[in-house]
Amino acid sequence: MTDTNTTAMEQSFWNEKKGIFSWIFTLDHKRIALLYLYAITAFFLVGMTLGFLMRLELIAPGQTIMEATTYNKVFTFHGVIMIFLVIIPSIPAVFGNFMLPIMLGTDDVALPRLNLFSWWLYIIGASMALLTLVYGPGSADTGWTFYAPYSVNTDTNVTLLLFAAFVLGFSSILTGLNFIVTIHRLRAPKMTWFKMPLFAWSLYATAWIQLLATPIVGITLLMVIAERTFGIGLFDPALGGDPVLYQHLFWIYSHPVVYVMILPAMGIISEILPTAAQRTIFGYKAIAISSMAIAFLGYFVWGHHMFTSGMSGEARVVFSFVTYLVAIPTAIKVFNWVATLYKGSIHMTPNLLWSTSFIFNFMIGGLTGLILGALSVDVHVHDTAYVVAHFHYTMFGGTIFVFFGAMHYWFPKIFGRMYNKRLSYISLTLTFIGFNVTYMAMLIVGGQGMPRRYYDYLPEFTTLNQISTVGSWVLVIGILMMIYNLVRSAKKGEIATANPWNGVTLEWQIPSPPPLHNFVKAPILSDKGPYDFSILDQVNRENLEN
Amino acid sequence: MFSNVSNFSNDVDYALAMIIGISLFFLVGLTLIMIYFMWRYDHKRNPKATDIEGHIGLEVLWTVVPTILVVMMFYWGYNGYLKMRTAPDDAIQIKATGQMWSWSFEYPNGRVTDTLVVPLDKAVKLDLFSKDVIHSLYIPAFRIKEDMVPGRDNWMWFIAQQEGTYNILCAEYCGDRHSYMISHVDVLPVEDYEKWYNAKEKKSDYPGLALLKSNACMSCHSVDGTRLVGPSFLGIWGRKEIIVLENGVEKEIAVEKEYLMRSLNEPNVEVVKTYSKGMMQSYKDVFTEEEKEQIIDYLKSLK
Numbered sequence: 001m002t003d004t005n006t007t008a009m010e011q012s013f014w015n016e017k018k019g020i021f022s023w024i025f026t027l028d029h030k031r032i033a034l035l036y037l038y039a040i041t042a043f044f045l046v047g048m049t050l051g052f053l054m055r056l057e058l059i060a061p062g063q064t065i066m067e068a069t070t071y072n073k074v075f076t077f078h079g080v081i082m083i084f085l086v087i088i089p090s091i092p093a094v095f096g097n098f099m100l101p102i103m104l105g106t107d108d109v110a111l112p113r114l115n116l117f118s119w120w121l122y123i124i125g126a127s128m129a130l131l132t133l134v135y136g137p138g139s140a141d142t143g144w145t146f147y148a149p150y151s152v153n154t155d156t157n158v159t160l161l162l163f164a165a166f167v168l169g170f171s172s173i174l175t176g177l178n179f180i181v182t183i184h185r186l187r188a189p190k191m192t193w194f195k196m197p198l199f200a201w202s203l204y205a206t207a208w209i210q211l212l213a214t215p216i217v218g219i220t221l222l223m224v225i226a227e228r229t230f231g232i233g234l235f236d237p238a239l240g241g242d243p244v245l246y247q248h249l250f251w252i253y254s255h256p257v258v259y260v261m262i263l264p265a266m267g268i269i270s271e272i273l274p275t276a277a278q279r280t281i282f283g284y285k286a287i288a289i290s291s292m293a294i295a296f297l298g299y300f301v302w303g304h305h306m307f308t309s310g311m312s313g314e315a316r317v318v319f320s321f322v323t324y325l326v327a328i329p330t331a332i333k334v335f336n337w338v339a340t341l342y343k344g345s346i347h348m349t350p351n352l353l354w355s356t357s358f359i360f361n362f363m364i365g366g367l368t369g370l371i372l373g374a375l376s377v378d379v380h381v382h383d384t385a386y387v388v389a390h391f392h393y394t395m396f397g398g399t400i401f402v403f404f405g406a407m408h409y410w411f412p413k414i415f416g417r418m419y420n421k422r423l424s425y426i427s428l429t430l431t432f433i434g435f436n437v438t439y440m441a442m443l444i445v446g447g448q449g450m451p452r453r454y455y456d457y458l459p460e461f462t463t464l465n466q467i468s469t470v471g472s473w474v475l476v477i478g479i480l481m482m483i484y485n486l487v488r489s490a491k492k493g494e495i496a497t498a499n500p501w502n503g504v505t506l507e508w509q510i511p512s513p514p515p516l517h518n519f520v521k522a523p524i525l526s527d528k529g530p531y532d533f534s535i536l537d538q539v540n541r542e543n544l545e546n
Numbered sequence: 547m548f549s550n551v552s553n554f555s556n557d558v559d560y561a562l563a564m565i566i567g568i569s570l571f572f573l574v575g576l577t578l579i580m581i582y583f584m585w586r587y588d589h590k591r592n593p594k595a596t597d598i599e600g601h602i603g604l605e606v607l608w609t610v611v612p613t614i615l616v617v618m619m620f621y622w623g624y625n626g627y628l629k630m631r632t633a634p635d636d637a638i639q640i641k642a643t644g645q646m647w648s649w650s651f652e653y654p655n656g657r658v659t660d661t662l663v664v665p666l667d668k669a670v671k672l673d674l675f676s677k678d679v680i681h682s683l684y685i686p687a688f689r690i691k692e693d694m695v696p697g698r699d700n701w702m703w704f705i706a707q708q709e710g711t712y713n714i715l716c717a718e719y720c721g722d723r724h725s726y727m728i729s730h731v732d733v734l735p736v737e738d739y740e741k742w743y744n745a746k747e748k749k750s751d752y753p754g755l756a757l758l759k760s761n762a763c764m765s766c767h768s769v770d771g772t773r774l775v776g777p778s779f780l781g782i783w784g785r786k787e788i789i790v791l792e793n794g795v796e797k798e799i800a801v802e803k804e805y806l807m808r809s810l811n812e813p814n815v816e817v818v819k820t821y822s823k824g825m826m827q828s829y830k831d832v833f834t835e836e837e838k839e840q841i842i843d844y845l846k847s848l849k
């Protein structure tokens with residue numbers, strides 16, 4: 001056993017070529033995925049530190065550790081990093097890149113050069129964003145939403161940051177395009193649309209949103225740059241523009257993009273649960289089609305971010321109604337996931353626990369969204385800490401939890417080694433508790449009327465803010481412990497087998513870590529779809545022979 | 547059962563409570579089922595999994611039930627909201643203006659205040675304006691907020707139903723002192739309100755002080771020496787300051803009438819060192835020349 005697996009490491013994509021250039025100019029989808037992983041992890045740590053500092057500032061009313069100007073820059077940079085540099089690329093760029101070609105049974109994405117180019121665009125965009133910290137008149141203080149006319153008038157370095165977001169947008173578009181072409185053209189011969197793993201379906205739905213929605217925000221950001229640089233009146237009323245127009249254009253993109261953040265995560269859950277339960281997914285088609293329904297409906301709800309902006313009453317009613325419609329396919333997914341555990345033969349694993357923690361957090365994220373969709377209630381909680389907690393429940397408790405879960409699921413496949421499971425349970429418990437304390441407190445204090453982006457607050461909000469800050473300490477300790485465990489295990493962990501969780505999708509039919517061209521022989525595809533565990537014995541036998 | 551501070555708070559709290567109730571039911575229910583399944587179908591108890599590909603009946607059930615529930619939620623939200631957007635014609639109209647970082651309220655008789663005073667049980671309509679960036683007038687106890695968008699008009703209305711003092715906060719991020727953009731609304735019995743409304747404004751010794759208060763000056767300049775966004779007014783007359791000229795050159799001056807006038811008319815040309823440019827808008831056409839003199843008279847008095 002050990003012998004075959006040490007040779008697996010030697011023959012893997014890790015050892016194919018050496019040296020820094022064999023990485024940063026690689027065309028291998030697996031190496032590109034890892035380049036993204038390292039960059040995204042680094043940015044996540046920066047973003048997390050900023051979030052931690054914000055919570056520290058809010059531990060007591062009045063000034064605690066920084067001035068108001070600094071706080072405003074910190075939440076802006078935190079938001080920009082977490083949205084544009086972490087969560088939008090996160091799952092598609094890392095696990096999509098690494099796993100999609102393998103799960104489809106092919107040796108790379110359709111356009112490997114474009115893939116490398118996307119990564120370079122990402123790095124260029126990220127460097128430009130970082131440059132705003134040290135170059136020019138000080139980093140931006142507008143919030144990640146860049147609302148006009150504030151963003152047109154502030155003397156901070158908004159222009160460069162907007163341009164960074166523009167470049168990052170292109171990186172995202174190109175990744176989406178690549179996945180669409182890959183899914184259309186490179187599926188294994190017998191793999192029809194409804195025999196694709198659900199992760200592939202979710203990436204497909206996501207890719208269409210990236211492709212169709214991102215150009216709108218790209219143009220919008222350029223319009224703000226034009227307004228700042230050449231004084232063209234678009235959004236600033238002092239120049240004859242309309243601030244509400246900006247909000248429309250911004251949210252036409254930025255609502256659909258929340259599905260870019262969450263759909264891939266939903267796809268991964270639909271992979272982990274069948275493997276953990278050793279049975280087929282419940283309601284394959286319902287889950288696949290609901291992804292497409294969410295992607296489609298998501299285009300028509302942007303106005304729910306603007307219920308108090310003074311747009312026409314009828315429009316607000318329509319936006320509220322369509323918002324509620326999105327809840328239906330989302331609920332369908334949750335029900336099907338829970339039903340997938342029914343009559344399974346469940347193996348408790350860290351990746352399963354991350355997934356069920358996700359379902360719990362995401363239910364809170366979704367259900368708090370129902371409250372925001374109700375027009376009269378939204379008027380009250382809009383732009384308060386409640387909203388901040390709501391989107392952390394969906395993006396952090398949702399997507400990032402799945403990202404961590406996916407790390408624990410595919411880690412042995414990618415690195416060929418296993419992490420310390422005991423430590424991973426402890427870090428998950430801390431992260432889960434810390435997360436819920438931090439954001440539940442914010443949810444409540446927002447419901448009591450504390451606005452968001454608040455550097456200082458009224459004394460009556462003190463207790464809940466303190467609870468939230470203490471929660472953030474537990475949260476950060478949990479995450480650091482998890483990262484320590486994974487980083488250490490990547491080098492020193494026990495050697496992993498090809499199929500440690502007894503999965504049947506194609507990535508479990510090749511060695512851990514995979515060889516450069518992924519497949520040494522034709523994978524086994526069941527006629528009954530991607531999650532047919534009756535082929536498990538055959539899969540494991542073949543794995544032994546490799 | 548619910549808050550009754552304004553004519554909307556009950557509706558909002560009702561919708562909120564109903565949705566939270568339904569949500570908790572699903573959250574707790576699904577979580578318990580999930581935990582039960584993980585225990586009951588652990589591979590030790592259930593070594594052999596059963597493949598179940600789906601169930602049409604269940605899919606229909608969990609499509610239809612959520613659909614009904616969300617339509618109900620939509621209706622509760624819509625219902626309360628319809629009221630918020632239909633103001634009665636006889637409402638008292640007050641012009642509310644937001645400006646970095648203070649509020650001002652102008653009454654039909656021309657009275658201008660920095661806090662809102664309204665009568666009990668009477669409809670009040672606020673016409674909302676902003677002089678610079680977007681602000682959002684938020685009265686948490688009344689469960690209402692609405693944006694003040696520069697270049698556009700917007701409005702909100704309410705009936706205050708309980709005497710008392712309630713916070714007014716700014717809910718749209720508007721810069722450095724966003725979280726200090728606080729005022730309050732006093733709800734008075736009708737007779738007291740009438741008395742207040744018809745009272746002659748107390749003539750202050752310094753008319754300049756009233757001007758400073760109602761034009762957002764005090765949100766950036768303290769009168770007690772505290773450093774805010776701009777230099778404090780305390781002891782400003784005759785003070786030696788280092789200012790930065792347009793070309794970046796620094797120069798020491800004594801603050802007198804010439805510099806004060808310049809700061810009112812073209813505030814971003816010569817800025818005191820360590821303070822940022824672009825924070826203050828020009829008051830050239832906001833004040834008359836006489837008013838500017840009154841302001842300077844007041845500043846002289848702050849020793």
Ligand code: HEM
Pocket residue numbers: 047048049051052054055075076078079080082083086087142143144145388392395396400451452453454455472475
């Ligand atoms: C690691 C722990 C984290 C902590 C302690 C944290 C904390 C916070 C805090 C305190 C705020 C500011 C609230 C306010 O003043 O209005 C905030 C804003 C925000 N956070 Fe986080 N956060 C964390 C992780 C994340 C993650 C993982 C994401 C997304 C993937 C995220 C996305 C955002 C966004 C978009 C904003 C809004 C920024 C803005 O208002 O412009 N955060 N966070």
Ligand SMILES: [Cu+2]
Pocket residue numbers: 254255258301302304305
């Ligand atoms: Cu949205």
Ligand SMILES: [Cu+2]
Pocket residue numbers: 644647680681682716717718719720724727
């Ligand atoms: Cu404001």
